[in-house]
Amino acid sequence: MEVECIPFKETGYFSKLICDYLDQDENLKPFYNRFPKLENFEAQLKEKEKNFPLQNRAILVNALKNQYTEVTATECTIENIDLLGNANTFTVVTGHQLNLFTGPLYFLYKIVSTINLTVQLKERYPEREFVPVYWMATEDHDFDEINYFNFQGQKVQWNRDASGAVGTLDTEGLEAIMDSFSSRLGSTKRAEAIKALFQKAYLEHSSLTAATRYLANELFGAYGLVIVDGDDKRLKELLVPYAKRDIFKNEAYTTVEKSIKSLSEINPGYKIQVNPREINYFYHKEGIRERLVNKNDGFEVVNTQIRFSASELESELEEFPERFSPNVIARPLYQEVILPNLCYIGGGGELAYWLELKDYFEAFGVTFPMLLLRNSALVITEKQKNKIDNLGLNVADLFLKQTSLINKKIREISNIDIDFSPQKKLLEEQFQHMYELAEQTDKSFVGAVKAQEVKQKQGLDALEKRLLKAQKKKLRDHVVRMTDIQNVLFPNQSLQERQLNFSELYLEIGDELVEVLIQSLDPLSENFSVLTV
Structure with missing residues (x-):
């Protein structure tokens, strides 16, 4: 192992x-x-x-x-x-x-x-x-x-x-x-x-x-x-004492809402997974599990005809706690x-x-x-590992998005250097001189210089992509074998652990799997x- x-x-x-x-x-x-x-x-x-x-x-x-x-x-x-x-x-x-x-x-x-x-x-x-x-x-x-x-x-x-x-x-x-x-x-x-x-x-x-x-x-x-x-x-x-505070005082809703706001303030990019409700319990009985809501000066179970007054709901909770299911x-x-x-x-x-x-x-x-x-975890067989090694790949490469993986490896194995970064840097240096010239003569030309720089960079990007495409075609066999092994180990471009069932590994490993x-x-x-x- x-x-x-x-x-x-x-x-x-x-x-x-x-x-x-x-x-x-x-x-x-x-x-x-x-x-x-x-x-x-x-x-x-x-x-x-x-x-x-x-x-x-x-x-x-x-x-x-x-x-x-x-x-x-x-x-x-x-x-x-x-x-x-x-x-x-x-x-x-x-x-x-x-x-x-x-x-x-x-x-x-x-x-x-x-x-x-x-x-x-x-x-x-x-x-x-x-x-x-x-x-x-x-x-x-x-x-x-x-x-x-x-x-x-x-x-x-x-x-x-x-x-x-x-x-x-x-x-x-x-x-x-x-x-x-x-x-x-x-x-x-x-x-x-x-x-x-x-x-x-x-x-x-x-x-x-x-x-x-x-x-x-x-x-x-x-x-x-x-x-x-x-x-x-x-x-x-x-759970009854805690459920009462949630249902009748909405304390869970208040505190979690504050925490979500604080997390969002730290980084707006943080994805909020769940939002609290005013009542965070379902009513759970005889084939139903529906939300409990405060409505019309009482409590209702959504999608049903079940209604409670506050005192009736408290009695229900104390007598039948199993009917209250936390979300x-x-x-x-x-x-x-x-x-x-x-x-x-x-x-x-x-x-x-x-x-x-x-x-x-x-x-x-x-x-x-x-x-x-x-x-x-990602589980690979010896045979798959040999394929990865023969393709000159590191296992870490397989975690890349497929387009990035292909481009990375094509650049590595190609006998042509398809990386226009030096040319782009030289272009930026040349245009820097033109920006300085425009500033000294007529500032209205700065925009025109910028537009020309963008156009020429886009031209280099397009040329780089065309050359990469040509090399991919030339090295098609290598690309196919790379993508094949990645597709097997990352089904649907997702982690193996989210797609496979343990039975597939059991067929490979047997009773020793766990x-x-x-x-x-x-x-x-x-x-x-x-x-x-």
Whole structure:
């Protein structure tokens, strides 16, 4: 196994906000608690320890044991669930939607990052215990985001009517998906193992939540992963005081709006990921999950006939907390209320919206977790690596936009120097003399001189492009082979991890896939990893 590292900001695939966060830009420090370095966890541990009620641990452990009644937990996972009842045990969390058959490959990288960080924390703080947690987004209701995965360049899609929280969906119709997927897998030993995993997860479990729990447990149970479903009445009871402040006082809306404004003032180019609503909760009951809004001196559930007065809604919340589902703003708070958590691990988009939330957490008296960008990886085979080397490419070259890659390499391998930068510089020097002459004689000629300079530079650009085009044609075979390997490793000109499903890597690597990732990825490296397998 060969591992090559590329700084995240040099890949071109991460936002300005995330790159500035990784650089620990001074302007961003008010928006996070502590930067995720091992030595910074000491203070985070002490803060969370003081701010996490012991009684919440007992509720959490009981809820988890009940959630695991339908799956065979490993001894390591059972031990970790029990450890959560102890005051010296803390979690590292990642979250993900219930994508069909895990969805994109980065699902694995999120959980591997989480597991590996708990191992490093245990080595650094041996007197403490650390538990990796996967939070299933069972209450999301956007079925179209999770009803497919890509395999060998094609969608494997589950088409059906769906409403309400996706976790409650039954698995009806997945037999047809199984048949279609199986026909494309082949009949190798590894293919048969994938078929069996899909069948046991989706055809032998009655809901999407149960299927996803089984699948994640099969892949990561050996490493003690604990899987949490927040759609649980006992856990939701802990959220009630915070939900009241959001629903009746709009405190989340006020604080997050201020944070978004402050972020925008730092850099108008920062993309705001999510905007708060006055009420950040859905009403979740019997196949519906719709927004709760304040309207007509009371409260309504949009797209329904459900109405509440303020007192009726408060009674509903206290009696049926499971019917109140946090949105993307409130869900992080819910997670930190019920878990003794130190760090949240997510992708760039997730961390961007977490950076909006620190003041909101402080206003609600909840410790804000450390934020860690998950591992990202490009997995290449030895055969592909040999092709890259034979083409005279560095792996980092493949992260370039395709046009830039082609132009860069054509200039490098061409026997003609197709770079008119020296000519452009000489032209600028010549026109500088003409500007001085115009200033001394008739200033009205400055504009004419400028127009002539622009025209001649455009002429050089056009000539450079024509020569490059001619060289591309001449070196067409090299260009085709370069673009072919880039298209394979960056499908749809996107990161591999966002397109491929883990099953494609499993066909290549086999049962060792997860262990290879565990051994190869360092969650604190702050680099994009390129793995040659």
